[in-house]
Amino acid sequence: MFRRALTSTSILSRAVAPARSVQRTAGILSLRGYATRKYTPEHEWVSVDGQGVGTIGITDYAAKALGDVVFVEIPTVGTAIEAKEQVSAVESVKAASDVYAPISGEVVEVNDALGNEPSLINSSPFDKGWIAKIKISDKGQLNALMDEAAYADHIKE
């Protein structure tokens, strides 16, 4: 049942193409030349700006699976982090989930708003529910991540 629900059009379309945010990203991108949102198989996303800073968070699909998020453990600014290392944790009533860094680098900013309002992860996973910004040390790692279409296929499996 749940599997069926997740592959339903409405959820996929939200996970894959939140129209407004894509348009806005596209606007920024056109100024800077290139940028994109990439995904891990474990449902983290990273969106890279022109300065080589990646904003990370968890996907709509993951947020939905977790249910109401009631606590987010935010990393400390200045922490050096390796790709696939735990960078954060997201807790709902029923479960604790470790969040891994999609890319290596240094944490340069964190989303303090999640301290008071962890539910931003549910209401706005790709925007207001971002977790941290990482100054990327190896942009090559981005090539190993999935793009929008590959991730859409991944969660359809």
Next chain:
Amino acid sequence: MTVRTAFRGCVSVRKLLSQRAFASAASSQPLQRTALYDLHVKNGGKMVEFAGWDMPVQYSGLGVLASHMWTREKASLFDVSHMLQTRWVGKDRTKFIESLVVADVQALPVGSSTLSLFTNENGGIIDDTVINKQDDKGLYVVSNAGCAEKDLAHIRSHLQTFQNKGGDVDVQILDDVSLVALQGPSAAKVVSGLAGIDLRDFGFMTARHMNIKEIDVYISRCGYTGEDGFEISVPHKDVVKLTELFLDHPDVELAGLGARDSLRLEAGLCLYGHDLDDTVTPVEGGLTWTIGKRRREEGGFLGAEKIIPQIGKAVPRRRVGLVVEGAPAREGAEILNADGETIGKVTSGCPSPVLKKNIAMGLVKNGFHKQGTELQVKVRNRLQKATITKMPFVAQQYYRG
């Protein structure tokens, strides 16, 4: 991202989302389904493996948090048909069951129920159970789904010995009945409305036969949420109709294992296999109150010679309640004293939807179990403040007449 829940070990989110992953993790045997399986699926139940059963952890309509609050404010219907229902008959049934549990079953009035414990020779708890003196011919006993096989093997081996010695007793598995729990402040009004009877004289921890819209049920006023409510044993053939009758009431929603777990933890109720296991004695488990007065004097249950001397004495460890600052402490988290010495571990934990604080149960070394004791718990290698807190965390609302 990796998810840890009370219902399994540690798997990726994707696996959390796929019911087949639960099945393969548990065993190669097909999962058992309750008579309400189709109703769960129809209502958006997210089915997960639990103790060999395919059970709803939550429904698409309400998240765990919303379902939890709904139960505290209105009423929720839980399918608990996976639990083991048995009837114990024969003129020596009381003597036999008392050889396996700590309760004074003899003193139990007809119709009344009590929480009790199956113990082993070492004084550990095999399972917790509710025993009801159903009538003058038999006992109605409900125990955990997760312990069903183990309980039955234990009961069977002792039953055989008892029968061989000429004891008149038999234990019947009630496999023709489902079990549903209706829990919450609206539960009584819903049952009373459907059955057309006044429930004011229906005491907490008593049970009776009842006819609800031409369905014969055996209904107990008890539960596992801390709320007033009922557990209703009903023939498989009638359970869908009964459930639909309940769901027709605007105050009733379906709830799954997710909400059941956070509700019982707020109410300070143990979950076997987590807060209790076969190494924890009734005294360590904070369940000395379940040992009847006569039983303390006479013994006669498995492990009595280990358990009785522990009563009122310092035992190696104690089950306690904790309020934890920062991130929620989940099962397995280390508990340390103020000096950083490990003194126990968390056995259940979650954020409390009602209190908006993190609550937990754990086993700690004797001496650190007093209310208000300041301790620490380790969550993802960070130490967080934890304070021993009296349970229940949220006041129980049982019907007291």
